[in-house]
Each structure stands twice: as C-alpha cells, then as structure tokens.
Amino acid sequence: MTIEEELELALRAEALRIDPPVVDLVEGGVERGLALQRRFRARLAVGTAALVLVAGAGTVLVVPFLDGDDGGSGPVAAGDDAETGTDAAGTAVAAPPQAEPAGEIDPDAVVDAVVALLPPGEITEADASDNGPDSAWFSFVWDDGTGASWVSGEVSMVASDPGCPVVVNGGSCEFRTLDDGTTLQLQTGPYYPQPDREPDRRQTRVTAVAPTGLSVHLAAMNAPTEKQSEPTRAEPPFSVDQLAAVVTDGVWAELTAGVTPPAPESSGQPQIPDESRALADALGAGWAAGPETTAIPGPEVTTGLPEGVIAGAANLITIGSELSVEQHCIPMEEKGRITHPCTTTIGPGGVTVHVQRATTTLEGPYAQGGYGAELLVIAGPEHQKTRVAITVSDTAEDTTPERREAMDDWLSAQVEAFARAATAGIQEAG
Amino acid sequence: MAGSAEGFMEFATSCSGRLFRTAWLLTGDWHLAEDLVQETLGKVYRAWTRRSRPDDPAAYARTTLVRTFITQRRRRGSSERPTDSLPEIAVPETDVALRVTLIEALARLDAKDRVVLVLRYWEDRSVEETAAELGLSAGAVRSRCFRALNRLRAVLGTDDLTPRP
Structure with a gap:
C-alpha cells in the first residue's frame, strides 16, 4: 500500500x-x-x-x-x-x-x-x-x-x-x-x-x-x-x-420605554421523514417517528425506567467502510464519556450485530452534569453499517446505584428491538 | 437577492458534520475544530443572507474553512511551530496503530501542508481544485504535497510506503 x-x-x-x-x-x-x-x-x-x-x-x-x-x-x-x-x-x-x-x-x-x-x-x-x-x-x-x-x-x-x-x-x-x-x-x-x-x-x-x-x-x-x-x-x-x-x-x-416586545413566533410542525417512520415501525409498538431519522419512545416503552429518568430519541445513522466495527468498538474515555467494548451477537435473519454501551463518568466535574447511559447497536457489512442508538439520563442529584442499574436493565431490554431496527436499516439503505 | 435564513439552516445542518470532520483533521482538537466550524458557518451565513446563496455552498464553506484555519494559525504566531525534522517512530504492527501515527505526524506539519493533504486525501480534491481553494499554483500544491508525504514517510521510518506514480 x-x-x-x-x-x-x-x-x-x-x-x-x-x-x-x-x-x-x-x-x-x-x-x-x-x-x-x-x-x-x-x-x-x-x-x-x-x-x-x-x-x-x-x-x-x-x-x-x-x-x-x-x-x-x-x-x-x-x-x-x-x-x-x-x-x-x-x-x-x-x-x-x-x-x-x-x-x-x-x-x-x-x-x-x-x-x-x-x-x-x-x-x-x-x-x-x-x-x-x-x-x-x-x-x-x-x-x-x-x-x-x-x-x-x-x-x-x-x-x-x-x-x-x-x-x-x-x-x-x-x-x-x-x-x-x-x-x-x-x-x-x-x-x-x-x-x-x-x-x-x-x-x-x-x-x-x-x-x-x-x-x-x-x-x-x-x-x-x-x-x-x-x-x-x-x-x-x-x-x-x-x-x-x-x-x-x-x-x-x-x-426601553415605548419599546414593544416582539410577538411570539408561531412554531411550525417539524418535518418527519419516511426513514423515521421506518425506524419507529422497526422498533415496535410505542415508538413514534421523530425528526431527522429518530424515533421517540412513548410511555409504553419507557415503563421500567425510574421516575425522573429521561429517555432521549433513538437515532439511526449509516456508517461507511471508513470506520470499521473494530475502530468503533475501541473502549475509550473522552470528556466524561466512557465507551465500553462491543459484544457481538446474532440478530434477526442471522445478521451479526455489535452491541456497545457508553456511560458518563461518576466522578469529577463531568459527573455534575448527571448520569447518562447509551446503547449503540451496529449491524451490516463493513462497507455499509447501520447504527441505532439511544441515551437515557438522570440528574446528578437523583442518580443512585439502584437507579443506574434500572437504567442499564432497561437498555438491555431494548437490545432486541434495536438489533431489529439496525437490521431493517441496512435493508432500507441497501 | 439575499438567501433565506431557513435555507441556510438546512444547509448548515447537512454540511456541518463534514466540515467538523475536516476541521478535526486540521486542528486535532475538539474545541478548536468547533470554533473553526462555527467561525466558518458564521461567515457563510453572513454571505448567504447579505448577498445570495452561493452557487456551490458546500465548496464555498470548505474554502472558507481552510482559509480561516490558515489565518488562525498565522495569528497564533509562535505558539505552535512545525518541526523541520520529525522524530522517527517505529512502524506500528497494526493498521490501526499505523494510522494513529500518521494522524499524529500530520498534526506536526506546517498548517498549509496539512491543509493540502487533508484536501487531497480526505476531501478528494484534485491538485488544481486544491490550488484554487488555497490561492496557490498547481505546482506549489504538488511540491507541498510531495514534501509533506516525504516527511510522513520519514516519520514512519520506512521506504516501503512508496508514492503513487
């Protein structure tokens, strides 16, 4: 070379x-x-x-x-x-x-x-x-x-x-x-x-x-x-x-006497792309399509999360051959975010799926921003991988070992749906 | 006629990821890359809303970014200096380690040389396109490219990585 x-x-x-x-x-x-x-x-x-x-x-x-x-x-x-x-x-x-x-x-x-x-x-x-x-x-x-x-x-x-x-x-x-x-x-x-x-x-x-x-x-x-x-x-x-x-x-x-405050702007409805609908469908019941290839978990999905824990939107992105799974799965810590190594499993249709978790640090200044845990699921061949990810977060004041364990359990329970969505994403992209 | 702010937002959302990656390769620093992209988008926004949407906004933004980067480096003056002779490093055994070494070596090059390599090998710009973006002659780009690649090769301490004909 x-x-x-x-x-x-x-x-x-x-x-x-x-x-x-x-x-x-x-x-x-x-x-x-x-x-x-x-x-x-x-x-x-x-x-x-x-x-x-x-x-x-x-x-x-x-x-x-x-x-x-x-x-x-x-x-x-x-x-x-x-x-x-x-x-x-x-x-x-x-x-x-x-x-x-x-x-x-x-x-x-x-x-x-x-x-x-x-x-x-x-x-x-x-x-x-x-x-x-x-x-x-x-x-x-x-x-x-x-x-x-x-x-x-x-x-x-x-x-x-x-x-x-x-x-x-x-x-x-x-x-x-x-x-x-x-x-x-x-x-x-x-x-x-x-x-x-x-x-x-x-x-x-x-x-x-x-x-x-x-x-x-x-x-x-x-x-x-x-x-x-x-x-x-x-x-x-x-x-x-x-x-x-x-x-x-x-x-x-x-x-500022005589200055009139501006009229509030009317908020338009965000555009919901078809990819978001496909993502929500693949994730299953309780998920709603969101903007920019995301899906929003409804109350039916977030059951099991401790009260006060916020679940973000699931988002789907496509990764090309430039970043290999091996590189994606390298454990590291950067700016208070700890990325853990991947585990590999077989998803729907026999597709190999890589599951990665990331959490925020529990010590130091970044911990003051609260605790967050992520689930990232990657599927597909090296040249065109699909990644579906979600973050759940808790405040620094509320987080406890029990709440963190419940958050991790909830994320573990999502792996199957996310593997399904990532696999469906490959078919969409293909 | 001036372009719309909404149109700009759509453009910025779609291109900022790519711009950030380019900025990351140029600066090697998350915060500097963030600054560089925001500065770039600010300049593009101003041009967009004052005049009109550029014909090729992505190219316009990329050119703005690399020129802003070079200007910023120039302003930084003596705080960062490329070294004339980069230390020789043992060639790593794995591809991943080799790439990390290359990226580290890239960060130690002169700012303009770095821009040339990033435009050529990350942005896939031709010599002529690179020259136009930097306001250099094609010959100057070739010469900078050749010299910079030689320095990278020297860092790796190997002749195995021969240049393309």
Missing part, C-alpha cells in the same frame, strides 16, 4: 471516529453570522465617526468604532472626529446620540449608560448595535490600570430563560428573585463551560429579567478579548453584586 493510500484510510478512519456536535455547530454558526451582520450594520450606521466617552473619573476616552473581521482602520484620533464636543470645562464629552424613532432601543445610549454605571476606567474598542428595534448589544474593553477586561452585554425586550444551567467547570451560578418580581441569574467562574478548556479565562456575568420582559445582561472577563488573549488579572474586575447593581438600575426601564 502506498503512503497516499495509507494516509487516505487514516484520515477517513480518524474523521469518522467522531460524532460531530451538529446542533452546537449550527447554533454557534448562526450566532456568529448574526454578530458579523450586526457589526457590519453598525459600521454602516456609524461610518468613520468615533464616539468619545467620559468615564466616571473624567478620563477622556476615544472609542474606535467597529473594527470588523475584514480589517478595521484602527483607533481614531480625537482631533479627527468632527462629532466630538466639549463640556463647560472644556473636557470632551460624548456626542449626543442621534434621535431615534420612538419605540427602539438606542445602542449608543446603552453603552453610555453602562459606562456611567461602572467604576471609572479607560474605555476602548467599543462596539454596539441593535438586533432589531427591541434589542441592542454592546462590547468594549474596560481598564482601570490593573488589567484590561472585555465587557459585553445586551438589553432586550425578548426575555431569555433565566434559570441556571448545570455548571461543570468549577464555576457557580445563583438564581434570585427580587421583591418586584425581577429575576437575577448570577454566574462567575471559567468562561468556557468545559472544565478542561482555558480554566484561567474567567468571566462574571449577570442577567436580570423584569416582569415586563425587559432583559439586561452584562458580563466582564479577566482578559481584554473573548478569545486568543492572555488573562490580565486573576479574576474579572467586577463582582456579581456590582454587575447586579448595573443590570437592575432604573435607567434600563427609561431607555
């Missing part, structure tokens, strides 16, 4: 060894696309103008606006800015924001308000724009001389889910409800949710959601940029209480 052929095989095996996190990729991609759009729109709106802000201590700050991904023009000198004004003492002050049509959040006014509410510091790299009339975002670098901090946030009439996520990175999240019904989510700790990714990059962030739907989010990092920078200080410069004081200030109600 030539090295080219060997490399080709190695690349295919390596690439197909992994399960891409498609949902995260698409959501993250759209988020970044929207951010790029916002920056582009803001650049159009502001042009080459720079906004001069006065920090609390009276430092005159020139804010270079909107250095985009396609290369900005760098900081703008104060003398170049025709919109710069001076106050009575001759100090440069922010040019008054342009009058906005009623019922819209003004991004510039949002930046002014945040800067005024934070402790004194030099403000640079400011960027702000709207996400539509009912929402505005901003970011800038704040530096009091002891370490630059990337500050970012959003003011929106679209209330976000204020609940605390499961934290596995060593950080903390607290949820409070104030007397007026405003909810506060206060988080601090490593920026990335994964415990093994840049644990020294830390962020403090607070979100307030008022009963009116007004949501104010503010975050500060211990580094000058979101990525690709070294921390400038051990912790972000502001505590959660300092940020909470900013996001619950009365100024936000004033700035």
